[in-house]
Each structure stands twice: as structure tokens, then as C-alpha cells.
Amino acid sequence: MVEVLKDWYIGPDRISSQVVVAGDEICVKAWKGQRSWDIHNKPRKFIDFLTDYFKGRDDLVGAEIGVYRAENLCSLNYHLKCKLLIGIDCWTDRGEFTDSHREIGAAVVDGKDEWNYLWMANSYLEAWWRTHLLRNVMLIRGYSVATASLMGQVFDFVYLDGGHMRKDLESDCRCWYPKIVKGGILGGHDWEVESVQAGVRDYFVDSKITYLGDADWYVVKEGD
Numbered sequence: 001m002v003e004v005l006k007d008w009y010i011g012p013d014r015i016s017s018q019v020v021v022a023g024d025e026i027c028v029k030a031w032k033g034q035r036s037w038d039i040h041n042k043p044r045k046f047i048d049f050l051t052d053y054f055k056g057r058d059d060l061v062g063a064e065i066g067v068y069r070a071e072n073l074c075s076l077n078y079h080l081k082c083k084l085l086i087g088i089d090c091w092t093d094r095g096e097f098t099d100s101h102r103e104i105g106a107a108v109v110d111g112k113d114e115w116n117y118l119w120m121a122n123s124y125l126e127a128w129w130r131t132h133l134l135r136n137v138m139l140i141r142g143y144s145v146a147t148a149s150l151m152g153q154v155f156d157f158v159y160l161d162g163g164h165m166r167k168d169l170e171s172d173c174r175c176w177y178p179k180i181v182k183g184g185i186l187g188g189h190d191w192e193v194e195s196v197q198a199g200v201r202d203y204f205v206d207s208k209i210t211y212l213g214d215a216d217w218y219v220v221k222e223g224d
């Protein structure tokens with residue numbers, strides 16, 4: 001018997017998906033919506049800033065840490081000319097979204113933790129649908145610090161929007177800043193969150209950090 005566990009109809013112009021249970025198997029079916037939110041919404045301040053900063057460049061290499069449904073990743077890709085844009089996310093039971101949805105999940109899935117896994121599986125599928133036809137966009141399912149260790153110093157920009165705890169920001173700055181080329185940009189989201197500011201300030205002195213507004217911040221890569 002196939003039981004439909006949950007429908008996620010996110011909206012007429014968004015990707016919808018359905019979680020089904022067949023016997024012991026749980027799977028998430030996804031299908032593509034007509035258009036996606038990302039490119040039709042106003043870009044974030046970080047994207048506006050990069051558009052200006054990298055004006056004339058059509059060979060950018062960038063990464064977003066914390067992709068979730070790839071809305072901002074697609075917005076980055078739409079507004080900037082990237083020869084390679086990598087989206088890195090663990091898509092598992094971790095991070096601000098899974099934490100904040102734990103209570104909802106407990107109510108919906110009978111107190112079990114499956115909700116969090118299904119929620120993240122669903123967001124991975126959404127991210128995949130959004131990006132799989134974009135030849136310059138690559139998704140990596142992995143933890144930020146571990147994935148950074150595989151990378152060279154090749155990035156013109158990296159946008160941090162993964163873990164939002166103080167230690168996440170400190171470790172993300174520590175492992176991604178060296179991967180940025182001289183004159184490149186490390187930035188991120190949710191500056192108004194106390195733990196985000198604290199973590200960034202654990203790594204950078206205040207005078208290096210610029211706040212762009214609307215929760216976005218950046219530093220310019222100096223040195224080598």
C-alpha cells in the first residue's frame with residue numbers, strides 16, 4: 001500500500017513535492033514547477049554588490065555554503081556570470097532550518113525525527129530540480145569544513161549561509177577565506193543574528209567587515 005505522508009505544495013510557481021511511504025520505504029517525489037522564485041525576486045544586497053564589484057567579468061568562480069532549496073544560488077547564477085558556481089550543503093538534520101522546524105515536525109510526524117530528514121531530502125530535491133539543467137552550477141552534498149579541504153584557492157566569491165552558530169561562522173571563515181583569490185569576496189547572510197556576528201568577529205577584526213544592509217556582509221580578500 002502506498003500512503004501519502006505529506007504534500008508540499010509550495011505555490012503555483014514553485015516546485016512541489018510529495019513524500020510517500022510504500023511498505024518500509026519512504027521516498028520523496030518531486031516535479032518541476034513552471035518558474036522559480038529565485039530569479040524573479042529582488043536579488044540580495046550581496047548579489048547587487050558583486051554585480052557592481054565584478055562588472056565586466058564573465059569568468060567568475062563562486063560558492064554558496066548552505067543552499068537549502070537553491071533559491072539564492074539560482075539568484076546568484078542569474079545575476080552574475082559564473083563559469084563555475086558550487087552550492088554546498090549537508091542537506092541533513094542540522095542547521096537553523098532543521099532546528100526551527102523540529103517542533104513543527106514533532107507535531108506532524110508523531111514526535112519522530114523523520115520529519116527533519118524528509119524536510120531536508122525535500123529541499124535537496126528542490127535544489128536539484130532548480131539547478132540540474134544549469135551546466136555551470138554544481139551541487140555538493142557535504143559539510144562545509146570537510147568540503148573546503150578539497151578545494152584550492154580558486155574562488156572569486158564565497159557566500160556563507162550554512163550553519164548559523166558562532167562556531168559555524170568561525171570555522172566557515174577560517175576554512176573558506178584561504179580559498180578566495182586576492183581581491184575576491186567572502187560574505188554571508190543573517191548579520192543581524194548575534195551568533196553570526198560573533199563567529200565572523202572571532203576570525204576578522206571589525207574594520208575588515210562591511211555591512212551591506214538587509215542582513216548581508218562581506219570582507220575583501222587581502223594578501224596572497
Ligand SMILES: C[S@@+](CC[C@H](N)C(=O)[O-])C[C@H]1O[C@@H](n2cnc3c(N)ncnc32)[C@H](O)[C@@H]1O
Pocket residue numbers: 064065066067068069070071072073088089090091092094095096097142143144145161162163164168
Ligand atoms: C539558511 S539555509 C540556506 C538558505 C539559502 N542560502 C538561501 O538563501 O536560499 C541553511 C542551510 O545550511 C545547511 N547547513 C547547515 N550547517 C551546514 C554545514 N556545516 N555544512 C553544510 N551545510 C550546512 C543546512 O542544511 C541548510 O540547508
